[in-house]
Amino acid sequence: MAHLGNGVEYGLHCLLWLARPQAGFASSRDLADLQGVSPSFLAKIFPKLEKAGVVTASDGVHGGYRLARPAGEISVLDVVDAIEGPKPLFDCQEVRGKCAVFGSAKPDWSTHGVCAVHSVMIRAEQAMRAELAKTSLAKLAETVAGKAPAGFAEQISTWLADRLESRAKTRSRANRTDSGRHTDAS
Amino acid sequence: MAHLGNGVEYGLHCLLWLARPQAGFASSRDLADLQGVSPSFLAKIFPKLEKAGVVTASDGVHGGYRLARPAGEISVLDVVDAIEGPKPLFDCQEVRGKCAVFGSAKPDWSTHGVCAVHSVMIRAEQAMRAELAKTSLAKLAETVAGKAPAGFAEQISTWLADRLESRAKTRSRANRTDSGRHTDAS
Numbered sequence: 256m257a258h259l260g261n262g263v264e265y266g267l268h269c270l271l272w273l274a275r276p277q278a279g280f281a282s283s284r285d286l287a288d289l290q291g292v293s294p295s296f297l298a299k300i301f302p303k304l305e306k307a308g309v310v311t312a313s314d315g316v317h318g319g320y321r322l323a324r325p326a327g328e329i330s331v332l333d334v335v336d337a338i339e340g341p342k343p344l345f346d347c348q349e350v351r352g353k354c355a356v357f358g359s360a361k362p363d364w365s366t367h368g369v370c371a372v373h374s375v376m377i378r379a380e381q382a383m384r385a386e387l388a389k390t391s392l393a394k395l396a397e398t399v400a401g402k403a404p405a406g407f408a409e410q411i412s413t414w415l416a417d418r419l420e421s422r423a424k425t426r427s428r429a430n431r432t433d434s435g436r437h438t439d440a441s
Numbered sequence: 442m443a444h445l446g447n448g449v450e451y452g453l454h455c456l457l458w459l460a461r462p463q464a465g466f467a468s469s470r471d472l473a474d475l476q477g478v479s480p481s482f483l484a485k486i487f488p489k490l491e492k493a494g495v496v497t498a499s500d501g502v503h504g505g506y507r508l509a510r511p512a513g514e515i516s517v518l519d520v521v522d523a524i525e526g527p528k529p530l531f532d533c534q535e536v537r538g539k540c541a542v543f544g545s546a547k548p549d550w551s552t553h554g555v556c557a558v559h560s561v562m563i564r565a566e567q568a569m570r571a572e573l574a575k576t577s578l579a580k581l582a583e584t585v586a587g588k589a590p591a592g593f594a595e596q597i598s599t600w601l602a603d604r605l606e607s608r609a610k611t612r613s614r615a616n617r618t619d620s621g622r623h624t625d626a627s
Contacts (some may be wrong), residue, residue, distance in 0.1 A: 382572040
């Protein structure tokens with residue numbers, strides 16, 4: 256198992272579609288189907304991204320999620336932190352203060368300052384986080400787009416628009432059939 | 442929960458005692474008691490460190506573990522890898538190749554080279570590992586020793602020697618009482 260869960264990968268790939276200059280709102284269901292990942296799993300990730308201010312949501316048949324800020328201002332680290340939560344590399348248990356030779360009264364020097372082991376871990380964590388902070392969604396989307404042939408971005412836009420259109424038609428038919436229902440339960 | 446388990450902290454603190462210039466063999470039981478951590482938990486960690494060539498074991502009443510190499514040649518990364526095993530930061534599921542617009546035949550370009558998301562994660566992992574590799578057990582032990590007052594290293598040596606002595610006496614009495622038992626089941 257890896258340190259970071261699959262949610263980070265799925266979340267980042269979704270956000271790359273939302274980082275396209277031509278992107279509008281897209282539902283987590285459509286983004287899941289577009290990428291062949293579990294819609295129910297993704298449905299739990301987007302509220303985390305919304306809470307962290309990475310995406311913003313809009314209700315209704317044309318609603319869904321879009322980036323809350325310009326893609327150049329959202330780093331990979333922002334996304335990892337939003338999805339994984341405050342998960343440190345190392346959780347210091349202050350083992351140094353439990354030494355048997357201290358008996359019941361540990362001396363002040365034994366836990367003075369940050370533990371040397373913890374210090375190494377903090378430096379390693381900072382190095383990892385600094386690297387994740389270096390890359391923005393805009394930069395990542397640019398790299399991904401650079402690998403695709405001309406016209407691929409339009410294919411994606413068409414696919415998402417078709418899904419939206421199809422859902423709007425279904426909803427419209429349902430409203431005509433059952434004109435007494437006004438509640439949007441989708 | 443942190444990315445690295447408590448085993449890494451317990452293991453490193455044990456190894457710091459074994460990294461002292463005057464250190465001999467010490468049992469995982471004594472090292473656990475010295476530090477107030479679970480002996481059964483530590484008993485599962487030392488075989489991993491032995492397998493990775495970080496410590497070497499010796500049987501018998503004066504046996505236990507000692508460093509397999511000079512402390513200056515064992516890095517924090519060596520210990521983390523030994524205890525955590527091959528745990529990458531990120532486990533790429535190649536989401537990029539599952540895009541719905543590809544249908545059943547994904548084009549070659551879609552999975553050509555390393556995924557852009559994965560590349561960022563690899564760079565972050567390398568930065569973290571490089572930082573962990575920078576610090577040796579010798580350097581870490583030196584930092585820890587520098588925080589302790591004069592005479593503390595001797596206190597530790599005495600505590601460990603007393604435990605060994607006490608065990609040797611218990612064993613000797615048991616042998617005299619039951620001279621027919623030659624199997625060492627401790």
